[in-house]
Amino acid sequence: MPLFSVACRWFFALVLLAAFRLTTALPSIELDLSLDPPTRQFKAQALITPEISDFRFVLHESLKIVAVSVDGKALKAQRLASDSPLVQWKIMLPKGATRGATRVHVNYAGILPPLEQGRDHRSVLHGMPPMASPEGSFLPAGSGWYPKPPALFSYRLQLSVPANQRALVSGRLLTESQASDDRYRASFEFSQPTDGIDLMAGPWVVREKMLARQNGAPLRLRTYFPFSLDAEPGLAQAYLDDSARHLERYSDEIGAYPYSEFSVVASPLPTGFGMPALTYIGAAVLRLPFIRKISLGHEILHNWWGNGVYVDYAQGNWSEGLTTLMADYAAKEGESAAAASEMRLSWLRDAAALPTADQPALRDFRSRTHSAEAAVGYGKAAMVFLMLRERIGETAFRRGIREFWAQQQFRVASWQDLRLAFEHASGEKLGQFFAAWTDRRDLPQIAIETASTQPLGQGHRLSVTITQAGRPMPLHLPLELSAPGQRQTRWIDLGTARELVQLDVDFNPQQLRLDPETRVWRRLDDAQLPPILRRWIGAPAPLLINATANGEAHAAVNELAQRFFETPPKTITVGDLARARRSGATILLAGTHAEVAAALAAVDLPPVQLAQTDRHASAQVWTSGGENGSPLLVITAENTAALRAMQRALPHYGNQSWLVFSDSQVLARGVWPVRERVVPVSQPTGH
Numbered sequence: 037m038p039l040f041s042v043a044c045r046w047f048f049a050l051v052l053l054a055a056f057r058l059t060t061a062l063p064s065i066e067l068d069l070s071l072d073p074p075t076r077q078f079k080a081q082a083l084i085t086p087e088i089s090d091f092r093f094v095l096h097e098s099l100k101i102v103a104v105s106v107d108g109k110a111l112k113a114q115r116l117a118s119d120s121p122l123v124q125w126k127i128m129l130p131k132g133a134t135r136g137a138t139r140v141h142v143n144y145a146g147i148l149p150p151l152e153q154g155r156d157h158r159s160v161l162h163g164m165p166p167m168a169s170p171e172g173s174f175l176p177a178g179s180g181w182y183p184k185p186p187a188l189f190s191y192r193l194q195l196s197v198p199a200n201q202r203a204l205v206s207g208r209l210l211t212e213s214q215a216s217d218d219r220y221r222a223s224f225e226f227s228q229p230t231d232g233i234d235l236m237a238g239p240w241v242v243r244e245k246m247l248a249r250q251n252g253a254p255l256r257l258r259t260y261f262p263f264s265l266d267a268e269p270g271l272a273q274a275y276l277d278d279s280a281r282h283l284e285r286y287s288d289e290i291g292a293y294p295y296s297e298f299s300v301v302a303s304p305l306p307t308g309f310g311m312p313a314l315t316y317i318g319a320a321v322l323r324l325p326f327i328r329k330i331s332l333g334h335e336i337l338h339n340w341w342g343n344g345v346y347v348d349y350a351q352g353n354w355s356e357g358l359t360t361l362m363a364d365y366a367a368k369e370g371e372s373a374a375a376a377s378e379m380r381l382s383w384l385r386d387a388a389a390l391p392t393a394d395q396p397a398l399r400d401f402r403s404r405t406h407s408a409e410a411a412v413g414y415g416k417a418a419m420v421f422l423m424l425r426e427r428i429g430e431t432a433f434r435r436g437i438r439e440f441w442a443q444q445q446f447r448v449a450s451w452q453d454l455r456l457a458f459e460h461a462s463g464e465k466l467g468q469f470f471a472a473w474t475d476r477r478d479l480p481q482i483a484i485e486t487a488s489t490q491p492l493g494q495g496h497r498l499s500v501t502i503t504q505a506g507r508p509m510p511l512h513l514p515l516e517l518s519a520p521g522q523r524q525t526r527w528i529d530l531g532t533a534r535e536l537v538q539l540d541v542d543f544n545p546q547q548l549r550l551d552p553e554t555r556v557w558r559r560l561d562d563a564q565l566p567p568i569l570r571r572w573i574g575a576p577a578p579l580l581i582n583a584t585a586n587g588e589a590h591a592a593v594n595e596l597a598q599r600f601f602e603t604p605p606k607t608i609t610v611g612d613l614a615r616a617r618r619s620g621a622t623i624l625l626a627g628t629h630a631e632v633a634a635a636l637a638a639v640d641l642p643p644v645q646l647a648q649t650d651r652h653a654s655a656q657v658w659t660s661g662g663e664n665g666s667p668l669l670v671i672t673a674e675n676t677a678a679l680r681a682m683q684r685a686l687p688h689y690g691n692q693s694w695l696v697f698s699d700s701q702v703l704a705r706g707v708w709p710v711r712e713r714v715v716p717v718s719q720p721t722g723h
Contacts, residue, residue, distance in 0.1 A: 062229055063087055063185040067193040071148075071237055073201060076168040079145040082183050087136050089129045094122040096166055096180035099146035106130060106140055113142070121165060122180045142183055148173075153304060156599055156684065160307050161403070170239065172304035173203075174316075177232025188229035188346075195235070196221045202260060203237035206230070206312040208296045209256065226312070228294070228446050231346075234311050236301055241266035245276040247283065249292075255283065256297035265302055265319055275300045278328045282336045289362070289434070291441045294344045298336065306684070310338035334363040340441060348450035352399035352474060357417020358454075362437075365418055380422075380554045381564075382691045383415030387479055388560050389571040389690075398474040399451065411570075412477075419557045420473045426555060427469065427512055428462035436461035472510050473557070481505040481559040482513070485534070487548050488718040495542040498717065501534065502550070508533050513556040517545040548715045566708035567659035570690035572669045573602055575622040580605035581613055583627030583635045592679035593626045596671070599683045600624070610635045617666045626671040626679075636670070644672050647696045647704050654678035655697040657686070659708070673697075 069080035078099065084091075095101070097118075104111040104127055116124040129138055151169035166175035175181040197203045199218045207226035214220055226233075240260040247255040257279050259272040266272055279298055287293050295313040302319035303309075308331065309316045315335035321327055341362075342355035368375040387395065390411055398420065401413035425433040440449070440457035455470045485501040498517065511530040515537075516523065522543045530537075551558065572578060580597045584590040597605055605624065608616055613635060616623055625635055633643035644656055655673035671686075673679045681699040689695055689705060696704040 063187060063189040065182070065185060065189060065191045067182055067191065067233075069194070069235075070196045071168060071173060071203065071235075072198060073168045073170045073173050073237060074198070076148045076150065077145075078148050078166070078168070078181070080143070080182065082142040082144070084140050084142065084183055084185065085136060085138065086127070086129060086140060087186070089133070089135055091127045091129065091140070092116075092124060093183035093185075094124050094180045095144060095183065096146075096148075097121045097123050098148055098166070099144050099181065101125060102143040102145055104140065104142050106133065106138055111140070125183070148175075148181075151304060155305055156687075160305050166235075168237075169304075170201075172239075173235075173237040174303065174305065174307075175235040177234045181235065182233060184232065188231055190227050190229065191233060192223070192225050193233070194221065194223040197237050200239055201237050202240045202242055203235065204260065204299065204301070204314070205233055205235050206314055228312070229346075230312065234309075234316070236260075236303070236316060238262065238302065238304070240302065241272075243272040243276060245273075245280065247280045251292065253296065255280075255293065257283075258297065258299040260299060260301040261322070262302055262319060265322060268323060271323065274328060275322075275332070278332055279336065282333045286337055286340060286362075290340050290437055291445075293339065294445065295339060298339070300332070308335070310335035310343065312339060312343040330364050330367045333367060334359055337363045344446065345441065345444045346446070346448045348448050348453075349402055351450040351452070352397075353401050353403065353413060354398075354417065354449075354451050354454060356401075356413045357398075358421055360414045360418040361421045365422070377553050380419065381560075383411070383419055384554055384558070384560050385565060385568055386411040386415055386570050386691060387557075388565050389568055390574045391576060392477065392479055395477050395479070397477045400477075416473075416557055423473070423512070423556060424458060424466070424469065428458060428464060428466075432462035433458070468510055476507075476509070478506065478509060479559040480509045480511060480557070482511070482530070482550060483561075484548060484550055484715045486718070487715055488720075489544055490720050492540060495540060496544045498539045498541055498545055500537045500539070500548065502528075502530060502537060503534050504530065504532070511556060511558075513551045513558075514553070515539075516549040516552045517541060517547075518549070519543055519546040544719070545717050546719075548717060549713065550715070561713045563711040563713050565661075566693050566710050567661040567667060567669075568691055568693050568707065569657070569659065569669070569686075571659070571667060572622055572624060573600065573687060573690050575601070576603055577621065578603060578605040579616055579621045579623045580607045581610055581616070581623065581625045581635065582607060583610055583625060583631040585631075589628055589676040589679060592676045592683075593671075596626060596679055596683045596686070597624060600687055610638065614639045617668065620666055622667050622669075624669045624671065627673075628676075628679075629672050629674055632670060632672040641668075644670055647694075649696055649698075649703040651698050651703055653696050653703060654699055655682050657682075657695040657697075659693050661708075 066083040067080060071078050101113045104113045111127060114126040116126055118124055127140060148168040149165045151167040151172060164176050164179060166179045166181040167173060193205055195203050196219045199214060199220055202220060205224050207224040210223040210225055212222040239262055241263055243259045245257040247257055249255055257276050259275050261272055283293050283298060297313050299314040301314055301316045302322055303316045304319060306318040307316050337359045341359050347353050347355050365379055368379045395412050398412060398417055401409060436458035439461055440454060444453055451470060451474050455466050459466050483503050485503050487500045489496045489498050508531060512527060514525050514527050516525050526539055528537050578601050582590055582593045584593055617639060625632060636643055644658060655678045657671050660668040682697045685700055692705045693708040694706055695702055
């Protein structure tokens, strides 16, 4: 798994209205702004054309309105009561003004908050203020740094930053220059409908590549990297080349890329955001090979899904699952069948590691903020699209993708719109399929109850009784039949709690495996579920045993637990360990080597044996499934520095059972081996 699951665009304002259709001219806004990161001084003038006489908008509390005017005549801006950092303002158009035609000038300014460099990969997914610093500035779309129109809109923007900085927003780059007053200036235009504007600035070196296109002007590709990253031999060029490769591939698969450029922008925060025509990725991970191989493709694909076709969030976010299938999973399929199988298995293990009650239905998924949402919105949704592809065939699936894009480009689309596109492409009615997998939160639990065979002519008849626990789901799944020198896969359909399936085969099956390659969303057998970190990360009521004495190491363990768990843990003492292991709770025991070893010995558990690696190991993480007590996760480190060094990376390895660290780097990792579930077939008497 990647060090972080790359998030797509998130929204801080109201979700888009599903009924919105581009039947009228788009509202628009023009912005002219100046940003000085060292002082955090921000000044801007907005030119807006309100659609209503009573125009209301929000600005961040750090920004104040200096003046408002229409045709040179001053208007009053009324600040409304607010108990949040987003302050609402009200402007009344003068009598006789024409709504949708009167242009209002709003001058505003302020000192932005400093960049919050302590944010981790989870906190950047929640609301952030507009922030500035010499190391990097980020003004998110929903942070109130400009007066946002109430609906989808287009914009033009001019910006000015110091000469050693560069800045950008999504859109077509119109002009850029280094002026005589030692300022960098650029202007951008975004003519498609959008719900917000993200502004980024930083001390970047810009590299560029022009990509020829058959039916349009060349595509501008750029990297915005800090000097140290740009100085890495070949790195910027590799990002430009891989961006071109991904863009050409998705254009062939889906339809023409909808924008005039694409940029890879280094972030000082641990972000992984896909915005129209750019991606904003944490500089700390841009050197890692998997970012270019998988994560970059994921963010580029969001220019089609999420930023090219908008999501009807009221009906559920489908874009993350479709993007995961066509980018992340497709990369694994290109690597090998085994790699693709391992990704499917990891999705199911992630889901099984979390309480079913915490997993939303696909129609309830909006964005990834917790493990349960990620397991459903990314893993389950990708598996649903994969199951759909298995059902209607590769050709119909690809045709449906292209039809969906052609029909819904720059429109708000839902799961229903996807269903209609795939129904038209395949000629099949898919209402039952989509309803089952998007409306229900079940994790189907399937088992072979009995299996027997009888001779039938020149072959054999196999009779298999298959059960589903709980409310049955309509399932289409593979059943593998095997005998010495023989192996065959047959697809079967299930729809009841207990079903007899009979298959005529030309050999005598000896063993069965149900969905052996994990191609169906379901609960895995216990034998296929080794303990993984996800079980602790998303635990609803975890317990923490801080084995260290009071001091810096003790504080480091508490900080680690705060970053690691999604729900704050209850702290208990080392003396409570034996009782806690009998309680069924999910427990983390953490501290330095000697203290952890003493705590384990107190409950007759052996000390952790550090794995042998080529480099010095400073810490180790290992899990126990709870066969002889509650599930136990042990983190043991040689000192305080080692405990702190691993904090940022640890939550990104939720699909692993054990890890070995050297400071912040993972030297080795793995998943505990499991037993394969094979069901014997009863043979006729005398066989």
